[in-house]
Amino acid sequence: MTILVFTDLDGTLLDHETYSFAPALPAIRALKERGAIIVLASSKTAPEIADLHDALGLGDMPIIAENGAALMTRDQITTQSDAYRDLRHALDGLPGELRRCFTGFGDMDVAGVAASTGLPLAQAAKARARAFSEPGIWTGSEAQEEAFVSALSRSGISARRGGRYLTLSFGGTKAGQMQAVIDRYRPDLTIALGDAPNDREMIETADIGVVIHNTHGNGLPALAGEKDGTIRRTQAEGPAGWNEAILAILADYEKEEG
Template sequence: MPRLLVFSDLDGTLLDHTTYSHAAAQPALSALRSRDAVLILASSKTAVEMLPLHQELGLGDAPMIVENGSACQRPTEIDSDPATYNKLRRLLTRLEMPFEGFGDMSTQKVAALTGLSDEGAVRAKTRQFSEPGLWHGTPAQKDAFLAALAREGVTARQGGRFLTLSYGATKAQQMQKIRQQHAPCFTVALGDAPNDAEMIATADIGVIVRNDHGPDMPAIPPEHRIMHTQQEGPKGWNAAMLQILSEWDHDHKGAAAHG
């Protein structure tokens, strides 16, 4: 039987957009554990931000896709080398565009924008690979900014709150590497924002979690199996995963009966 791998965005998906609670998803989280599924957190958050949640959920040695796909780290592999982040910050200084990144903000401003505690905001600012932030310029300036970034090997992905700039891979590319390591496997990916779209489209089943606070998701080709939740955040996450697990149980019990 293939291993079930579940890749999940955090803010607005597994975590409530305002409270950051995952309590509403507890039934599905428990159901995943009972089936020995692997839950891989995939977020624009930093590794040090994600580690407490990873531990709270009891995810063991499961990898985390951090900083919008810039890296994939296991809990025992987290370091604090900021060399790549410092390189990105120097590039932003040189471009002199109206982009306000976390590195330009105080801890208090990051806390106010995100709803995090001051301690959580400090962890959010402890970056290694990417820079989330706010765009304050015109659309024409933004096009020029993105083009200049692309020439330097920097990608930009729009999340539910912030435009995140990064060197390196995407969530979808990190997902593919993990999928190869666990073959044979069956993958589910859940997200709520445009920076999740590639990951959702790459999975065997993709779930777009309703988010009335964020930008619209880009169109995903119809050949992909995509579910849309009726509820937002962890409530929608929970309902979608329970439906998927019900189908999973039915399919694999049927396969065993005919094996």
């Protein structure tokens, strides 16, 4: 049985405050014992994800980076792209009353990104090395945000809200990249785990979706799949919830196989 697991990182596989995945290790080991393919899918940059990818020993398993703006393997990681330059150009061309409401990573120095994310400086530098997308803090009203998103859409730029940031890109979603990976591996079972609105499509695309409990930002509302059990919610947050969900799913399938 081929199992394909797609997982968000911050607030899901990684603790929101410490960025540790230690509580999820029992489930990670159980997946590896079954030969499961674990795909890290995050708004993080590929250089950021690479460190975790290596720490988990995921080899040539695919990486979905920058909120779905890029799909690559470990040896394809790059920080060079015209997309980011074009995105920043469009952003800076907005009316001042909208532009000043958005503070992107490109508007901060490394110390600013570190202060915003809670990352050490070395990791913050990797988070700031954008190639395909621009996360940022929105400080305007809902009406201004609608105008901001509408103005950027005329340049082909979309905006998606995650747990902390509003992320801009020229397209590509976690769910879209997820489907490309599914088409490649043709798994028997797909599982997707996330905690924020930008994970919704990925969670709903999987055979079994898991909403990780989130008390730190914008969580997910009730989803249709919860009625028939194809979408589950955890009691615990972050990697503890991840561990809880994966072990429960594997136990259920072991019963069916038995």
